[in-house]
Amino acid sequence: MGKEIFYFLIFPGLLFSSFIGGFLSWFDRKITARVQFRKGPPLLQPFYDFVKLLSKDTILPKNGSKFTFLVAPIFAVFGAVIAAVFVLLPTFGIQTGFVGDIIVIIYVLNIPSLTYMIGALASGNPLAAVGASREMKLILSYEVPFLLVLISIIIKSGMSIKLSEIIAFQTANGAFIGSISGVIGFIVTLMCIQAKLGLIPFDMAEGEGEICDGITIEFSGTTYALVNLAKYIMLFVLPALVVGLFFAGMNFEGINILWSVLKVVLVVLLLTLIRNTNPRVRIDQAMRFFWIWMNLLAISAIIFAIIGL
Amino acid sequence: MGLKEKCFKKSLWVFHLSAGSCNNCDIEILDCLTPKFDIERFGMKLVGSVRHADVLLVTGVVTRKTLSRVKEVYEQAPKPIVVIGIGACACTGGLFRDSYNFAGPLDKVIPVDAYIPGCPPKPESMLAGVMKFLNKK
Numbered sequence: 001m002g003k004e005i006f007y008f009l010i011f012p013g014l015l016f017s018s019f020i021g022g023f024l025s026w027f028d029r030k031i032t033a034r035v036q037f038r039k040g041p042p043l044l045q046p047f048y049d050f051v052k053l054l055s056k057d058t059i060l061p062k063n064g065s066k067f068t069f070l071v072a073p074i075f076a077v078f079g080a081v082i083a084a085v086f087v088l089l090p091t092f093g094i095q096t097g098f099v100g101d102i103i104v105i106i107y108v109l110n111i112p113s114l115t116y117m118i119g120a121l122a123s124g125n126p127l128a129a130v131g132a133s134r135e136m137k138l139i140l141s142y143e144v145p146f147l148l149v150l151i152s153i154i155i156k157s158g159m160s161i162k163l164s165e166i167i168a169f170q171t172a173n174g175a176f177i178g179s180i181s182g183v184i185g186f187i188v189t190l191m192c193i194q195a196k197l198g199l200i201p202f203d204m205a206e207g208e209g210e211i212c213d214g215i216t217i218e219f220s221g222t223t224y225a226l227v228n229l230a231k232y233i234m235l236f237v238l239p240a241l242v243v244g245l246f247f248a249g250m251n252f253e254g255i256n257i258l259w260s261v262l263k264v265v266l267v268v269l270l271l272t273l274i275r276n277t278n279p280r281v282r283i284d285q286a287m288r289f290f291w292i293w294m295n296l297l298a299i300s301a302i303i304f305a306i307i308g309l
Numbered sequence: 310m311g312l313k314e315k316c317f318k319k320s321l322w323v324f325h326l327s328a329g330s331c332n333n334c335d336i337e338i339l340d341c342l343t344p345k346f347d348i349e350r351f352g353m354k355l356v357g358s359v360r361h362a363d364v365l366l367v368t369g370v371v372t373r374k375t376l377s378r379v380k381e382v383y384e385q386a387p388k389p390i391v392v393i394g395i396g397a398c399a400c401t402g403g404l405f406r407d408s409y410n411f412a413g414p415l416d417k418v419i420p421v422d423a424y425i426p427g428c429p430p431k432p433e434s435m436l437a438g439v440m441k442f443l444n445k446k
Contacts, residue, residue: 033350039349041352045319051312052313056388220361224360
Protein backbone atom coordinates (compact mmCIF):
# COMPACT_ATOMS: atom_id res chain seq x y z
CA MET A 1 0.00 0.00 0.00
CA GLY A 2 2.77 2.43 0.95
CA LYS A 3 4.52 1.78 -2.35
CA GLU A 4 1.40 2.57 -4.37
CA ILE A 5 0.92 5.86 -2.54
CA PHE A 6 4.56 6.72 -3.18
CA TYR A 7 4.07 5.88 -6.88
CA PHE A 8 0.95 8.00 -7.05
CA LEU A 9 2.09 11.07 -5.12
CA ILE A 10 5.83 11.33 -5.58
CA PHE A 11 7.94 9.43 -8.04
CA PRO A 12 6.29 8.92 -11.37
CA GLY A 13 3.06 10.46 -10.13
CA LEU A 14 2.02 13.93 -9.07
CA LEU A 15 5.24 15.63 -7.95
CA PHE A 16 7.71 14.24 -10.49
CA SER A 17 5.48 14.43 -13.55
CA SER A 18 4.28 17.94 -12.76
CA PHE A 19 7.88 19.16 -12.40
CA ILE A 20 8.97 17.55 -15.67
CA GLY A 21 5.73 18.63 -17.35
CA GLY A 22 6.27 22.21 -16.20
CA PHE A 23 9.78 22.10 -17.61
CA LEU A 24 8.47 20.73 -20.92
CA SER A 25 5.82 23.43 -21.05
CA TRP A 26 8.58 26.04 -20.59
CA PHE A 27 10.57 24.26 -23.33
CA ASP A 28 7.52 24.42 -25.60
CA ARG A 29 7.06 28.15 -25.01
CA LYS A 30 10.78 28.86 -25.36
CA ILE A 31 11.03 27.01 -28.68
CA THR A 32 7.90 28.84 -29.87
CA ALA A 33 9.57 32.14 -28.95
CA ARG A 34 12.82 31.18 -30.70
CA VAL A 35 10.91 30.15 -33.83
CA GLN A 36 9.31 33.60 -33.87
CA PHE A 37 12.69 35.33 -33.18
CA ARG A 38 11.67 36.33 -29.67
CA LYS A 39 13.48 35.86 -26.40
CA GLY A 40 10.90 33.80 -24.57
CA PRO A 41 9.87 33.37 -20.92
CA PRO A 42 12.27 32.52 -18.07
CA LEU A 43 12.78 28.94 -16.89
CA LEU A 44 10.55 29.23 -13.82
CA GLN A 45 7.60 30.69 -15.77
CA PRO A 46 5.26 27.64 -15.39
CA PHE A 47 5.91 27.71 -11.63
CA TYR A 48 5.16 31.45 -11.42
CA ASP A 49 1.96 30.95 -13.43
CA PHE A 50 0.83 28.10 -11.21
CA VAL A 51 1.48 29.86 -7.88
CA LYS A 52 -0.07 33.07 -9.14
CA LEU A 53 -3.22 31.26 -10.25
CA LEU A 54 -3.44 29.53 -6.84
CA SER A 55 -3.32 32.90 -5.08
CA LYS A 56 -6.17 34.41 -7.09
CA ASP A 57 -9.91 34.42 -6.52
CA THR A 58 -12.00 31.52 -7.75
CA ILE A 59 -15.26 32.71 -9.25
CA LEU A 60 -18.15 30.26 -9.28
CA PRO A 61 -20.71 30.26 -12.08
CA LYS A 62 -24.08 31.79 -11.24
CA ASN A 63 -26.13 29.68 -13.64
CA GLY A 64 -24.60 26.27 -13.40
CA SER A 65 -23.67 23.38 -11.20
CA LYS A 66 -21.12 24.79 -8.77
CA PHE A 67 -20.11 21.43 -7.32
CA THR A 68 -19.43 19.81 -10.70
CA PHE A 69 -17.57 22.92 -11.82
CA LEU A 70 -15.26 22.74 -8.79
CA VAL A 71 -14.72 18.98 -8.85
CA ALA A 72 -14.01 18.63 -12.59
CA PRO A 73 -10.45 20.11 -12.50
CA ILE A 74 -9.56 17.92 -9.50
CA PHE A 75 -10.61 14.84 -11.46
CA ALA A 76 -8.61 16.13 -14.43
CA VAL A 77 -5.48 16.13 -12.25
CA PHE A 78 -6.38 12.69 -10.85
CA GLY A 79 -6.81 11.27 -14.35
CA ALA A 80 -3.56 12.78 -15.56
CA VAL A 81 -1.65 11.44 -12.54
CA ILE A 82 -3.12 7.94 -12.90
CA ALA A 83 -2.16 7.99 -16.57
CA ALA A 84 1.32 9.14 -15.53
CA VAL A 85 1.69 6.22 -13.11
CA PHE A 86 0.45 3.64 -15.63
CA VAL A 87 2.58 4.98 -18.49
CA LEU A 88 5.76 6.06 -16.75
CA LEU A 89 6.47 3.03 -14.57
CA PRO A 90 6.82 0.58 -17.52
CA THR A 91 8.50 3.25 -19.64
CA PHE A 92 11.16 3.78 -16.97
CA GLY A 93 11.76 0.04 -16.90
CA ILE A 94 10.25 -0.66 -13.46
CA GLN A 95 8.55 -4.04 -13.65
CA THR A 96 4.93 -3.32 -12.81
CA GLY A 97 1.60 -3.43 -14.59
CA PHE A 98 -0.76 -6.24 -15.43
CA VAL A 99 -1.94 -7.97 -18.58
CA GLY A 100 -4.11 -5.53 -20.52
CA ASP A 101 -2.83 -2.31 -18.94
CA ILE A 102 -2.47 -0.74 -22.39
CA ILE A 103 -6.28 -0.80 -22.65
CA VAL A 104 -6.58 0.86 -19.23
CA ILE A 105 -4.12 3.52 -20.39
CA ILE A 106 -6.33 4.32 -23.42
CA TYR A 107 -9.29 4.88 -21.09
CA VAL A 108 -7.36 6.86 -18.49
CA LEU A 109 -5.74 9.16 -21.04
CA ASN A 110 -9.23 10.38 -21.95
CA ILE A 111 -10.17 11.45 -18.41
CA PRO A 112 -8.59 14.95 -18.56
CA SER A 113 -10.36 15.86 -21.82
CA LEU A 114 -13.65 14.49 -20.51
CA THR A 115 -13.38 16.42 -17.26
CA TYR A 116 -12.59 19.69 -19.04
CA MET A 117 -15.74 19.06 -21.04
CA ILE A 118 -17.82 18.33 -17.95
CA GLY A 119 -16.45 21.40 -16.16
CA ALA A 120 -17.12 23.59 -19.18
CA LEU A 121 -20.68 22.31 -19.53
CA ALA A 122 -21.27 22.78 -15.78
CA SER A 123 -20.26 26.43 -15.98
CA GLY A 124 -23.36 27.35 -17.97
CA ASN A 125 -21.45 29.60 -20.36
CA PRO A 126 -22.57 29.36 -24.02
CA LEU A 127 -19.03 29.79 -25.35
CA ALA A 128 -17.83 27.03 -23.03
CA ALA A 129 -20.63 24.83 -24.37
CA VAL A 130 -19.41 25.47 -27.93
CA GLY A 131 -15.88 24.57 -26.84
CA ALA A 132 -17.09 21.42 -25.09
CA SER A 133 -19.00 20.28 -28.17
CA ARG A 134 -15.89 20.81 -30.28
CA GLU A 135 -13.78 18.87 -27.78
CA MET A 136 -16.31 16.04 -27.90
CA LYS A 137 -16.13 15.88 -31.71
CA LEU A 138 -12.36 15.98 -31.50
CA ILE A 139 -12.29 13.03 -29.08
CA LEU A 140 -14.60 11.11 -31.44
CA SER A 141 -12.23 11.79 -34.33
CA TYR A 142 -8.81 11.08 -32.81
CA GLU A 143 -9.66 8.00 -30.76
CA VAL A 144 -10.21 5.65 -33.72
CA PRO A 145 -6.83 6.16 -35.47
CA PHE A 146 -5.11 6.05 -32.07
CA LEU A 147 -6.70 2.67 -31.32
CA LEU A 148 -5.82 1.36 -34.81
CA VAL A 149 -2.17 2.33 -34.29
CA LEU A 150 -2.20 0.53 -30.95
CA ILE A 151 -3.57 -2.56 -32.72
CA SER A 152 -0.66 -2.43 -35.20
CA ILE A 153 1.77 -2.18 -32.27
CA ILE A 154 0.11 -5.10 -30.50
CA ILE A 155 0.40 -7.18 -33.68
CA LYS A 156 4.06 -6.25 -34.08
CA SER A 157 4.92 -7.13 -30.50
CA GLY A 158 3.50 -10.63 -30.82
CA MET A 159 -0.02 -10.05 -29.44
CA SER A 160 1.13 -8.59 -26.15
CA ILE A 161 -1.27 -6.18 -24.40
CA LYS A 162 1.04 -5.23 -21.57
CA LEU A 163 3.10 -2.06 -21.95
CA SER A 164 6.19 -3.41 -20.19
CA GLU A 165 6.16 -6.51 -22.45
CA ILE A 166 5.87 -4.31 -25.55
CA ILE A 167 8.89 -2.32 -24.36
CA ALA A 168 10.82 -5.50 -23.50
CA PHE A 169 10.04 -6.85 -27.00
CA GLN A 170 11.46 -3.66 -28.54
CA THR A 171 14.56 -3.77 -26.33
CA ALA A 172 15.21 -7.32 -27.60
CA ASN A 173 14.28 -6.90 -31.29
CA GLY A 174 14.87 -3.21 -32.04
CA ALA A 175 12.55 -0.23 -31.71
CA PHE A 176 9.37 -0.15 -33.80
CA ILE A 177 10.32 3.22 -35.30
CA GLY A 178 12.82 1.34 -37.49
CA SER A 179 10.08 -0.36 -39.53
CA ILE A 180 7.64 0.98 -42.12
CA SER A 181 4.55 0.37 -40.02
CA GLY A 182 6.33 1.96 -37.07
CA VAL A 183 7.05 5.16 -38.99
CA ILE A 184 3.46 5.38 -40.24
CA GLY A 185 2.14 4.68 -36.77
CA PHE A 186 4.44 7.31 -35.29
CA ILE A 187 3.10 9.98 -37.67
CA VAL A 188 -0.52 9.09 -36.85
CA THR A 189 0.16 9.00 -33.11
CA LEU A 190 1.89 12.39 -33.28
CA MET A 191 -1.23 13.89 -34.88
CA CYS A 192 -3.51 12.24 -32.31
CA ILE A 193 -1.35 13.58 -29.47
CA GLN A 194 -1.44 17.04 -30.99
CA ALA A 195 -5.23 16.83 -30.82
CA LYS A 196 -5.25 15.27 -27.33
CA LEU A 197 -3.09 18.10 -25.99
CA GLY A 198 -5.13 20.74 -27.83
CA LEU A 199 -2.11 22.21 -29.60
CA ILE A 200 -2.51 24.52 -32.53
CA PRO A 201 -3.76 22.77 -35.63
CA PHE A 202 -6.41 21.16 -33.40
CA ASP A 203 -6.93 23.79 -30.67
CA MET A 204 -10.44 24.69 -31.85
CA ALA A 205 -11.85 23.65 -28.46
CA GLU A 206 -10.14 26.65 -26.89
CA GLY A 207 -9.88 28.92 -29.90
CA GLU A 208 -9.00 32.14 -28.11
CA GLY A 209 -9.83 34.34 -31.07
CA GLU A 210 -13.38 33.19 -31.75
CA ILE A 211 -14.75 31.65 -28.54
CA CYS A 212 -12.47 33.31 -25.92
CA ASP A 213 -10.59 30.22 -24.65
CA GLY A 214 -13.64 27.97 -25.10
CA ILE A 215 -13.68 25.14 -22.58
CA THR A 216 -11.52 26.98 -20.05
CA ILE A 217 -13.35 30.32 -20.30
CA GLU A 218 -15.01 30.19 -16.86
CA PHE A 219 -12.14 28.65 -14.90
CA SER A 220 -10.34 31.15 -12.71
CA GLY A 221 -7.88 31.03 -9.83
CA THR A 222 -7.37 27.60 -8.27
CA THR A 223 -9.56 25.72 -10.75
CA TYR A 224 -7.60 27.13 -13.68
CA ALA A 225 -4.35 26.32 -11.87
CA LEU A 226 -5.47 22.67 -11.63
CA VAL A 227 -6.47 22.63 -15.32
CA ASN A 228 -3.01 23.96 -16.15
CA LEU A 229 -1.38 21.35 -13.90
CA ALA A 230 -3.26 18.56 -15.71
CA LYS A 231 -2.08 20.03 -19.01
CA TYR A 232 1.55 20.09 -17.83
CA ILE A 233 1.32 16.45 -16.76
CA MET A 234 -0.28 15.39 -20.03
CA LEU A 235 2.47 17.21 -21.94
CA PHE A 236 4.92 14.80 -20.29
CA VAL A 237 2.80 11.62 -20.23
CA LEU A 238 1.80 11.51 -23.89
CA PRO A 239 5.35 11.97 -25.30
CA ALA A 240 6.51 9.37 -22.74
CA LEU A 241 3.85 6.98 -24.08
CA VAL A 242 5.12 7.58 -27.62
CA VAL A 243 8.66 6.88 -26.43
CA GLY A 244 7.41 3.67 -24.84
CA LEU A 245 5.46 2.55 -27.90
CA PHE A 246 7.93 3.43 -30.65
CA PHE A 247 11.39 4.19 -29.17
CA ALA A 248 11.80 1.20 -26.80
CA GLY A 249 11.14 3.11 -23.59
CA MET A 250 13.70 4.80 -21.37
CA ASN A 251 16.78 3.40 -19.74
CA PHE A 252 18.61 4.98 -16.83
CA GLU A 253 22.01 3.33 -16.85
CA GLY A 254 25.10 5.37 -17.70
CA ILE A 255 25.00 7.24 -21.01
CA ASN A 256 21.51 5.91 -21.73
CA ILE A 257 20.10 8.67 -19.50
CA LEU A 258 21.04 11.19 -22.18
CA TRP A 259 19.30 9.15 -24.88
CA SER A 260 16.17 8.74 -22.76
CA VAL A 261 15.92 12.49 -22.13
CA LEU A 262 16.60 13.25 -25.78
CA LYS A 263 13.79 10.93 -26.92
CA VAL A 264 11.15 12.79 -24.87
CA VAL A 265 12.56 16.19 -25.81
CA LEU A 266 12.57 15.21 -29.47
CA VAL A 267 8.89 14.25 -29.41
CA VAL A 268 7.97 17.50 -27.63
CA LEU A 269 10.09 19.43 -30.15
CA LEU A 270 8.21 17.83 -33.04
CA LEU A 271 4.87 18.72 -31.41
CA THR A 272 6.05 22.33 -30.90
CA LEU A 273 7.27 22.68 -34.47
CA ILE A 274 3.96 21.32 -35.83
CA ARG A 275 2.12 23.80 -33.63
CA ASN A 276 4.24 26.70 -34.82
CA THR A 277 4.04 26.05 -38.54
CA ASN A 278 0.32 25.41 -38.92
CA PRO A 279 -2.85 27.47 -38.70
CA ARG A 280 -5.90 26.27 -36.79
CA VAL A 281 -8.23 24.08 -38.82
CA ARG A 282 -12.02 24.04 -38.51
CA ILE A 283 -13.66 21.21 -36.58
CA ASP A 284 -15.14 19.63 -39.74
CA GLN A 285 -11.72 19.74 -41.42
CA ALA A 286 -10.17 18.10 -38.36
CA MET A 287 -12.81 15.36 -38.36
CA ARG A 288 -12.29 14.70 -42.05
CA PHE A 289 -8.51 14.67 -41.53
CA PHE A 290 -8.72 12.06 -38.77
CA TRP A 291 -11.60 9.95 -40.05
CA ILE A 292 -10.31 9.62 -43.62
CA TRP A 293 -6.57 10.28 -43.90
CA MET A 294 -5.31 9.25 -40.48
CA ASN A 295 -7.55 6.16 -40.45
CA LEU A 296 -6.24 5.14 -43.88
CA LEU A 297 -2.66 5.57 -42.68
CA ALA A 298 -3.37 3.63 -39.49
CA ILE A 299 -5.01 0.77 -41.44
CA SER A 300 -2.01 0.66 -43.78
CA ALA A 301 0.18 0.46 -40.65
CA ILE A 302 -1.85 -2.57 -39.51
CA ILE A 303 -1.47 -4.22 -42.93
CA PHE A 304 2.29 -3.59 -42.92
CA ALA A 305 2.45 -4.98 -39.38
CA ILE A 306 0.58 -8.15 -40.43
CA ILE A 307 2.94 -8.83 -43.35
CA GLY A 308 5.84 -8.17 -41.03
CA LEU A 309 7.35 -4.90 -42.28
CA MET B 310 8.42 40.56 -0.82
CA GLY B 311 6.55 37.29 -0.42
CA LEU B 312 6.34 34.40 -2.87
CA LYS B 313 2.78 35.31 -3.82
CA GLU B 314 3.66 38.87 -4.80
CA LYS B 315 6.76 37.79 -6.66
CA CYS B 316 4.85 35.23 -8.70
CA PHE B 317 2.11 37.77 -9.38
CA LYS B 318 4.65 40.24 -10.75
CA LYS B 319 6.42 37.60 -12.81
CA SER B 320 3.31 36.29 -14.51
CA LEU B 321 0.92 39.06 -15.50
CA TRP B 322 -1.79 37.89 -17.84
CA VAL B 323 -3.22 40.76 -19.77
CA PHE B 324 -6.81 41.22 -20.86
CA HIS B 325 -7.50 43.93 -23.36
CA LEU B 326 -10.73 45.89 -23.03
CA SER B 327 -11.64 48.53 -25.55
CA ALA B 328 -14.16 50.93 -24.05
CA GLY B 329 -14.74 52.85 -27.24
CA SER B 330 -11.32 53.70 -28.59
CA CYS B 331 -10.36 54.68 -32.13
CA ASN B 332 -8.41 51.37 -32.42
CA ASN B 333 -5.06 53.15 -32.36
CA CYS B 334 -4.09 52.22 -28.80
CA ASP B 335 -5.28 48.64 -29.46
CA ILE B 336 -2.87 48.31 -32.36
CA GLU B 337 -0.06 49.62 -30.17
CA ILE B 338 -0.96 47.07 -27.47
CA LEU B 339 -0.76 44.30 -30.04
CA ASP B 340 2.63 45.73 -31.04
CA CYS B 341 3.91 44.77 -27.59
CA LEU B 342 3.46 41.11 -28.56
CA THR B 343 5.61 41.38 -31.68
CA PRO B 344 9.15 39.97 -31.70
CA LYS B 345 10.66 43.43 -31.34
CA PHE B 346 9.10 44.09 -27.92
CA ASP B 347 8.16 40.55 -26.80
CA ILE B 348 6.32 40.99 -23.50
CA GLU B 349 6.42 37.22 -22.98
CA ARG B 350 10.00 37.55 -21.66
CA PHE B 351 8.47 39.27 -18.60
CA GLY B 352 5.93 36.45 -18.31
CA MET B 353 3.09 38.55 -19.70
CA LYS B 354 0.59 36.93 -21.99
CA LEU B 355 -2.54 38.15 -23.76
CA VAL B 356 -5.48 36.00 -22.61
CA GLY B 357 -8.86 35.61 -24.24
CA SER B 358 -11.05 35.37 -21.16
CA VAL B 359 -11.33 37.96 -18.39
CA ARG B 360 -11.49 35.14 -15.82
CA HIS B 361 -7.79 34.47 -16.40
CA ALA B 362 -6.72 38.11 -16.34
CA ASP B 363 -4.41 39.85 -13.86
CA VAL B 364 -4.22 43.14 -15.72
CA LEU B 365 -7.06 44.97 -17.41
CA LEU B 366 -5.79 47.25 -20.17
CA VAL B 367 -8.56 49.74 -20.86
CA THR B 368 -8.34 51.90 -23.96
CA GLY B 369 -10.56 54.68 -25.21
CA VAL B 370 -13.15 57.04 -23.72
CA VAL B 371 -15.81 55.40 -21.62
CA THR B 372 -18.98 56.20 -23.53
CA ARG B 373 -22.52 56.01 -22.15
CA LYS B 374 -23.00 52.85 -24.16
CA THR B 375 -19.96 51.06 -22.74
CA LEU B 376 -20.21 52.39 -19.17
CA SER B 377 -22.17 49.42 -17.82
CA ARG B 378 -20.03 46.97 -19.81
CA VAL B 379 -16.78 48.32 -18.39
CA LYS B 380 -18.17 48.00 -14.85
CA GLU B 381 -19.39 44.48 -15.59
CA VAL B 382 -16.07 43.31 -17.01
CA TYR B 383 -14.28 44.74 -13.97
CA GLU B 384 -16.62 42.82 -11.67
CA GLN B 385 -16.14 39.61 -13.67
CA ALA B 386 -12.38 39.68 -13.24
CA PRO B 387 -10.93 37.65 -10.34
CA LYS B 388 -9.25 39.84 -7.73
CA PRO B 389 -6.48 40.98 -7.24
CA ILE B 390 -6.59 42.79 -10.55
CA VAL B 391 -4.55 45.72 -11.82
CA VAL B 392 -6.33 48.25 -14.03
CA ILE B 393 -4.21 50.28 -16.42
CA GLY B 394 -5.65 53.11 -18.49
CA ILE B 395 -3.94 53.28 -21.86
CA GLY B 396 -3.92 56.47 -23.91
CA ALA B 397 -5.09 60.02 -23.40
CA CYS B 398 -8.77 59.12 -23.81
CA ALA B 399 -8.80 56.55 -21.00
CA CYS B 400 -6.75 58.79 -18.69
CA THR B 401 -8.62 62.07 -19.04
CA GLY B 402 -11.10 61.94 -21.87
CA GLY B 403 -8.66 63.70 -24.16
CA LEU B 404 -10.16 65.17 -27.28
CA PHE B 405 -13.64 63.90 -26.43
CA ARG B 406 -13.99 65.37 -22.91
CA ASP B 407 -16.72 67.81 -24.06
CA SER B 408 -18.56 65.26 -26.14
CA TYR B 409 -22.25 64.55 -25.49
CA ASN B 410 -21.52 60.83 -25.20
CA PHE B 411 -18.64 61.08 -22.70
CA ALA B 412 -19.42 59.25 -19.43
CA GLY B 413 -16.49 60.45 -17.37
CA PRO B 414 -12.83 59.45 -17.39
CA LEU B 415 -12.01 55.84 -16.54
CA ASP B 416 -11.12 56.48 -12.89
CA LYS B 417 -14.64 57.77 -12.22
CA VAL B 418 -15.97 54.38 -13.33
CA ILE B 419 -13.55 51.80 -11.92
CA PRO B 420 -10.44 52.16 -9.71
CA VAL B 421 -7.36 52.69 -11.89
CA ASP B 422 -3.86 51.72 -10.74
CA ALA B 423 -1.72 53.24 -13.48
CA TYR B 424 -2.10 55.71 -16.30
CA ILE B 425 -0.12 55.58 -19.52
CA PRO B 426 -0.79 58.79 -21.47
CA GLY B 427 -0.12 59.36 -25.14
CA CYS B 428 -2.14 59.37 -28.32
CA PRO B 429 -1.35 56.53 -28.84
CA PRO B 430 1.39 55.65 -26.31
CA LYS B 431 4.37 53.86 -27.78
CA PRO B 432 4.88 50.20 -26.87
CA GLU B 433 8.09 51.25 -25.09
CA SER B 434 6.18 53.65 -22.89
CA MET B 435 3.56 50.99 -22.07
CA LEU B 436 6.27 48.54 -21.00
CA ALA B 437 8.04 51.28 -19.03
CA GLY B 438 4.78 52.25 -17.33
CA VAL B 439 3.93 48.69 -16.32
CA MET B 440 7.47 48.09 -15.06
CA LYS B 441 7.48 51.33 -13.03
CA PHE B 442 4.16 50.43 -11.47
CA LEU B 443 5.33 46.92 -10.59
CA ASN B 444 8.60 48.12 -9.06
CA LYS B 445 6.77 50.71 -6.98
CA LYS B 446 4.23 48.24 -5.66
